[in-house]
Amino acid sequence: MPHDHQHGSPCGHEATHDDEDPYNRGIQYSLYTKIDMDNVVCLNEEIDGSGRHVFKPFENRNDVSTFVQSDGDEELLFNIPFTGNVKLKGIIIGGPCDDTHPKKMRLFKNRPNMTFDEVGSKADQEFELVHDPKCEVEYGPKIVLFSSVHHLSIHIPTNYGSDVTRLHYIGLRGEFTEAHQHGVTICTYESRPNVSDHKEDLLDHVNHTIQ
Template sequence: MSHGHSHSHGGCSHEATDVDHALEMGIEYSLYTKIDLENTECLNEETDGTGKTVFKPYEKRLDHSKFVQSDADAELLFNIPFAGNIKLKGIIICGANDDSHPNKVKIFKNRPKMTFDDAKTKADQEFDLTRDAAGEIEYSPKVVAFSSVHHLSLYFPSNFGDDNTRIYYIGLRGEFSEAHYHGVTICNYEARANAADHKDKVFDGVGRAIQ
């Protein structure tokens, strides 16, 4: 009896581990919530606005009802601004298990409004991709190179042989920090402090210095 109980307990434990892993991945791959989607653009998308739909929760990576497909040829270029700074640690690219899956990605940091001509230049890093219909393969960018990123561009130049490239999910893992504007805060504080606490003569001197 005890042996049977042990097996049963092991099964429950294994299931719990799977659930925990999914939850953990969902938390780690939450950088999509920090994307400025309103200003995100995808060049050469067949249908306007569909490029933004691939940035979604990890648990919805296998939802094939939303995807982006290239239009004139196999190329796709994403320009992705963030609401602050990120440290990029991992990328998942999920497509179909066929020739429409992209076979390469070039990654550029902090170069807003990139064009296809810009994307032909040397990238900060690039990866040869494997077909990944399950969203299980993670590519790890160099953390040193991607430690302070406020804008990310992803260029997919080709696929495995289809006329058009299709992507269902792009996952981004890493750390996020708010953008701070210390200079503005300090300037405002000094102006208020001088006006309230200092004599006119001193304040005038500071005023002239600020001007």
């Protein structure tokens, strides 16, 4: 659940938390298991496929050996498909205690395969980010806007002054519903019998009657 934070100098903020069992919070932040990871795409990542590595178990959130870094400028764009529908309730963005840490996050729902050509459109919600190397600060999306999400795009447009952006954890909290696939039954029928299709049956019937 969201936490109240008092922010001082970069990376030195004091956070006030409810007495919450870390195990329970880890369960809450298990939406990464519902991501279609094979189809996650991070645009402008320096190393291909590294963007997928920031979606990991809550207990590994402070493992800085796996991270994504932008290539050449500050921007990153994550396209995150889910295997069902998500009611998104919380996001954590963890990065280094330096100028590479993301400074802003823009969210877009249900816009698969977004590109940088499309990020100029109005985001569904935006957040100003604080330095959070310990992955403690939760940002709360408006549930009314993010109650049925099958695809989430996260745009990181800027950081705290570096030429590149780096982060090592994206945590997602919410409720998940399996996607239901309904089979389609195709029925073929004759609106008018085709006599030619039944000619042999008619002849057999006539022959049988004559005998």
